[in-house]
Amino acid sequence: MRLMIFADIHANLEALQSTLSHAADRGVHRTVCMGDLVGYGPHPNECIELVRDLKNCRCLAGNHDVAALWETSPYGMSSAAKEAILWTMDKLTADSREFLGALPDRLDIADMTFAHANPYNPRGWRYVLNRKYALRSFAATGSRHILIGHSHRPLVITRKHLLGLDLQTVSGSIRFKVDDGRRRIINCGSVGQSRDRDPRSCYLIFDTRRQRLEFYRVAYNVEKAAEAIRDAGLPPELGTRLFKGI
Amino acid sequence: MKRGRQEQVSTTNLKKRFFLWSALILIGGGLLLSALSFWNTRRLLMAEAMAKSEVILNSVEAIRSYVKDELRPKMYELHGNDAFIIEAMSTTYVSTTIMEEFGQSMPNYIYRRASVNPHNPRNLADPFEEEMLDWFEEDSGRSFWQGVVKKNGASFFISMVPDYFTPPCIRCHGKAEDAPQSLLERYGTEGGFRFRAGDLAGINSVAIPVSASLRQAWQGSLVIFAITLGASICLLWLLNLLFQRLVIERLGVMLSLITEKKKTSSAPCPGDELDALHASLGSLRSYVRSARKGAGLEPNFISGYVVTRPIAAGAMSWLYGAYEAESGDKVALKIGFEETLQNPLYRACFEAELYLFETMSHHCLPGVRERIGDTLVLNEIKGESLISILDGKRLDDRLLPPLFxxxxxxxxxxxxxGIVHHDLRPHILMLDDRDRVHLFDMGLASSDQQPDPIAAAGLGPQGDMLYMAPELIQGKRGDPRSDIYALGVLLYLAVTGRLPFDEKRKTIQKWLQHKKKITPPGNYRAGLPPALEQVIIKAVAHDIKSRYQWVEDLWEDLEKALRGYKAK
Known part of the structure; x- marks a missing residue:
């Protein structure tokens, strides 16, 4: 089975369309969207609609999705993020709110666990970027693979033994074999707002039969996305950061 | 003739068991009755003997007291203190002489005065009496003994009392030189002396012969047993006649009807005829239940739909054929079982099922036209049930790729x-003329977007154990890999024509053990490609982690195996 996994669209319609178009040619059977459909970007309703209409797609709640529904306060976020959330709250349609309100925090399917930030405290939104939180994540589930997003940086953490971990950053489009039976935490990167200094969208296809991870970077029209941010009256730095991938 | 022989063969078992138990009960009853009779007669006999011996002993004691307290002092008064007239002053002599006279007219009462050292040698104790003297000497508190004793081949009921010397007795039983002259002249100096006051003088006993009475009691018991046995045989014969006429013959007719109906099943039913009848009534009950459901609705109307016939049963509901009264369009109606609608828990499952049908869209699921109360109106479901197609035979190889x-x-x-079906089995699948599959039941399904009533209520495993994955049998729900297991069992059934497990009822623990060992499908079908066999074995792996994790992976391997098989 080829499972498409993507996260952190952040209402960037340009990036989402390019990513889905790229994946459409790669024989995907199912899709999991790891959350943060909204926030930062100017097209929350359009992105929600696009993801909702995907065939065989499951979607999780991210911290921006929850904040846009006032389920958590946006005032703990950065200034630009808070501004964007308050803007999104005004723009969200009833259908979009209903869709976001029904999203689960965590999914356990077969030998995989999906969560936006981490599986041990999904609404704590703690980044899993180091050994401490990686070990907590492994302890929180018996699944072999843990799929996350949230940090906007593609990453593979392999458990070598009980306390030994191997953190591997992912650059560009790359393939990983995961047929060694080891447990892994896999961060699929971000579609709409990369932060690994590569402005391209990032998503992942997990080929379960071949036990292979396929990370893809997809170029999209960043200018158009940044212009839309400006036009929407959102903080302009949200557009400029897209060019740098930070 | 053939039928008569068949009936005879088929009814022997019950008849034999009935008469064996009846005979055992009657003979046992006869034995018990005669034993009770003997015991009661003996008890009455002993009570009577005891009462009689008590009278005799009291009489003897009265005589001895009279001699000691009345006659002897009077004789001393008349003849002086040195005089001793044995015939009037010896208690033993007087009492024994009177009782000898009494014994001549009443031979059934034998009185004895026995001592180990008597004046009169006739009163010397025999071995049994010596034994009893010792018994009385052991404990001076013992004052009476009764029992049945065999002497010279005859039984006697004997009552005994001890007699102790008092100071006046010592004159005749102390030193020989002090004894009266008349006593020495009659008995000499050999026996009856050297006693002291308080010593055990001897025992007074009365023996009543009971041999004849006991024999009569024993004979009476035998007569009672013989009469009971005779009556039992007559009763058994009568019961035989009645049982044959009222039960066996009529049961035979019923069983012959069942045998005719079950021509295909040649295996004899375990147990006797009633067990066979019970099993048949069980299946009949199921049939009547489903027939009543059908009869209850047909030809009823549900809103604008005319109900025709029941098509199949699911986990929580029936599927009926129907047509729209106005247009004549054929439809299928999903109607909850009565017990489902009455039970809040099952009703919640049924509601969840209806919701899934209303919200899910797939070409294998029937389209929903509308919902009328508790009834879901579905588009017509054509085709034949997969369980009928697979009835004892494997699926046509041509159908394997489109079906799976x-x-x-x-x-x-x-x-x-996010839906797990939990109950994939051939009974709820239909295959139409164009090889299209239709699933018409999701009564046990759960969705991770809705609360699962079965898990919330903590119900045990629900569904058909044959198709159920081990983790489902353990009560775990909501894992899609359980459905992969059921698909594996379906594939096994389709390829070999038989299930990997037999259908005997087992406990949950036995099912779990049973599911660990699966006969490779190749054993039941020669020439089965190893690749296809591997797919089946991996799909029905007991360990959930060793199983296919995703249905798509199962299909990818299966498609490849089927393609290779077809090409071959």
């Missing part, structure tokens, strides 16, 4: 939306 591609696609679609 659709089933895998349907299951994957369900899983992709």
């Amino acid at each position: 591609s659709q089933l895998c696609d349907l299951t994957a679609s369900l899983h992709a939306t």
Whole structure:
């Protein structure tokens, strides 16, 4: 089975369309969207609609999705993020709110666990970027693979033994074999707002039969996305950061 | 003639068991009755003997007291203190002489005065009496003994009392030189002396012969047993006649009817005829239940639909054929079982099922036209039930790819939306003329977007154990890999024509053990490609982690194996 996994669209319609178009040619059977459909970007309703209409797609709640529904306060976020959330709250349609309100925090399917930030405290939104939180994540589930997003940086953490971990950053489009039976935490990167200094969208296809991870970077029209941010009256730095991938 | 012989053969078992138990009970009853009779007669006999011996002993004691207290002092008064007239002053002599006279007229009463050292040698104790003297000497508190004793081949009921010397007795039983002259002249100096006051003088006993009475009691018991046995034989014969006429013959007719109906099943039913009848009534009950459901609705109307016939039963509901009264369009109606609608828990499952049908869309699921109360109106479901197609035979190889591609696609679609079916089995699947699969039941399904009533209520395993994955049998729900297991069992059934497990009822623990060992499908079908066999074995792996994790992976391997098989 080829499972498409993507996260952190952040209402960037340009990036989402390019990513889905790229994946459409790669024989995907199912899709999991790891959350943060909204926030930062100017097209929350359009992105929600696009993801909702995907065939065989499951979607999780991210911290921006929850904040846009006032389920958590946006005032703990950065200034630009808070501004964007308050803007999104005004723009969200009833259908979009209903869709976001029904999203689960965590999914356990077969030998995989999906969560936006981490599986041990999904609404704590703690980044899993180091050994401490990686070990907590492994302890929180018996699944072999843990799929996350949230940090906007593609990453593979392999458990070598009980306390030994191997953190591997992912650059560009790359393939990983995961047929060694080891447990892994896999961060699929971000579609709409990369932060690994590569402005391209990032998503992942997990080929379960071949036990292979396929990370893809997809170029999209960043200018158009940044212009839309400006036009929407959102903080302009949200557009400029897209060019740098930070 | 043939039928008569058949009946005879088929009814021997019950008849034999009935008469064996009846005979045992009657003979046992006869034995018990005669034993009770003997015991009661003996008890009465002993009570009577005891009363009689008590009278005799009291009489003897009265005589001895009279001699000691009345006659002897009077004789001393008349003849002086040195005089001793044995015939009037010896208690033993007087009492024994009187009782000898009494014994001549009443031979059934034998009085004895016995001592180990008597004046009169006739009163010397025999071995039994010596034994009893010792018994009385052991404990001076013992004042009476009764019992049945065999002497010279005859039984006697004997009562005994001890007699102790008092100071006046010592004159005749102390030193020989002090004894009266008349006593020495009669008995000499050999026996009856050297006693002191308080010593055990001897025992007074009365023996009543009871041999004849006991024999009579024993004979009476035998007569009672013989009469009971005779009556039992007559009763058995009568019961035989009645049982044969009233039960066996009529049961034989019923069983012959069942045998005619079950021509296909040649295996004899375990147990006797009633067990066979019970099993048949069980299946009849199921049939009547379903027939009543059908009869209850047909030709009723549900809103604008005319109900025709029941098509199949699911986990929580019936599927009926129907048509729209106005247009004549054929439809299918999903109607909850009565018990489902009455039970809040099952009703919640049924509601969840209806919701899934209303919200899910797949070409293998019937389209929903509308919902009328508790009834869901579905588009017409054509085709034949898969369980009928697979009835004892394997599926046509040509049908394997279309059937399982659709089933895998349907299951994957369900899983992709967070639904686990939990109850995939051939009974709820239909295959139409165009080889299209239709799933018409999701009564045990759960969705991770809705609360699962079965898990919330903590119910045990629900569904058909034959198709159930081990983790489902353990009560775990909501894992899509359980459906992959059921698909594996379906594939096994389709390829070999038989299930990997037999259908005997087992406990949950036995099912779990049973599911660990699966006979490779190749054993039941020669020439089965190893690749296809591997797919089946991996799909029905007991360990959930060793199983296919995703339906799509199962289909990918299966498609490859089927393609290779077809090419071969």
